[in-house]
Amino acid sequence: MDQKMNVFIWDMDETLILLKSLINEKFAESFNGSKNWTTGVRIGKAWEKHLLQICDDNFFYEQIENCNMPYLDTMSQYDDGRDLTDYDFDNDGFSPPTDDANKRKLAYRHRVIAQKYKKGLHSILNGDMIKCWNDLYDETDSYTDRWFSSARTCLEQCASANAELTPSDCSPIDANDGQGTKYQHVNVLVTSGTLIPSLVKCLLFRLGDIISYENVYSAWDVGKMQCFTWIRERFSGPNVQFCVIGDGWEECEAAEAMRWPFVKIDPCSSKYHRFPGLTPKDLDLYLAVVYENRNDEKNKEDLKSPVEP
DSSP: OOSOEEEEEEOOBTTTBOSHHHHTSHHHHTTTTSSOHHHHHHHHHHHHHHHHHHHHHHSOHHHHTTOOOSSTTTTGGGOOOOOOTTOOGGGSOOOOSOSHHHHHHHHHHHHHHHHHHHHOGGGTSOHHHHHHHHHHHHHHHHHTTSHHHHHHHHHHHHTOSEEEEOGGGSOTTTGGGOOOEEEESEEEEEESSOHHHHHHHHHHTTOTTTSOGGGEEEOTTTOHHHHHHHHHHHTOOTTEEEEEEESSHHHHHHHHHHTOOEEEBOTTOSSSBOTTTOOHHHHHHHHHHHHHHHHHHHHHHHHHSOOOO
16 A cells, blocks of 8 residues: 555444443433433433344344354355345254354355445335434434534544555455445444444444445454454555554553554543544544654664664
8 A cells, every 4th residue: 555544443332322321321420410311321222222123123133143253254255156136044044153054154144234234224224213213313412412423523534535445455245346445544443342233333323334344343252452453464554554542441452552542532531532522633643643653763773773884
């Protein structure tokens, strides 16, 4: 990659979206009584209900709940490209993927999930559900002082400079079109949750058009350090910089191990960053401090190195 690229690695829960702190009342408590905690709990539980219903009804979650994978292309090598138009997913005898046959059946499901993700929820939900979803989003955004829409805006602004990856860098599910995939400074999601609900959360919270499915990783089984290692290998290049944004200790420790900047988010404290508030300019500052210091260290080492005649 000749063009400079920033890879922004985001946590999801309590970073880009709020659910846990709504349900356990922590978010409301941080406002010292000015927010009605019962409203937060009701909103959070409504999102949980929608999430589970969409996962089960449209994304095979009941069938593959115990077959979590770290990313959607994990099983793509077992996908033989079969036409799935008339495929009967309810009666194909799928069981945990311990053999090639069931790994192929899981790959089929992942392919359909990827296709649905790209089309978005408007192609899945009926009009009444879409209205309910939009109304809940607007109510949630208002209750959280625009946390959700501000996080989305920050992601959009982070993805403002075009870069291009060759087909070899693309998802195997999309690689057949023979075209280079147009990326912008890349937003990647590494979540502590399982993969399918995390993908559905992206769609529910209007992030699906900013974070592509191949850029969603689940650290549930493998840990965030492993996910960060894969991301570094995938986007490795002399002009690539990485920045991690999240609320948890695991992504903080993994970022430190990688020597990447870490931006702390805390929805319940004014000591750290939050939405609205965090902007790409803040992220650029973290990148500049860490990477300029690293370049200074390298230059000092170069100066110490003996010069060959």
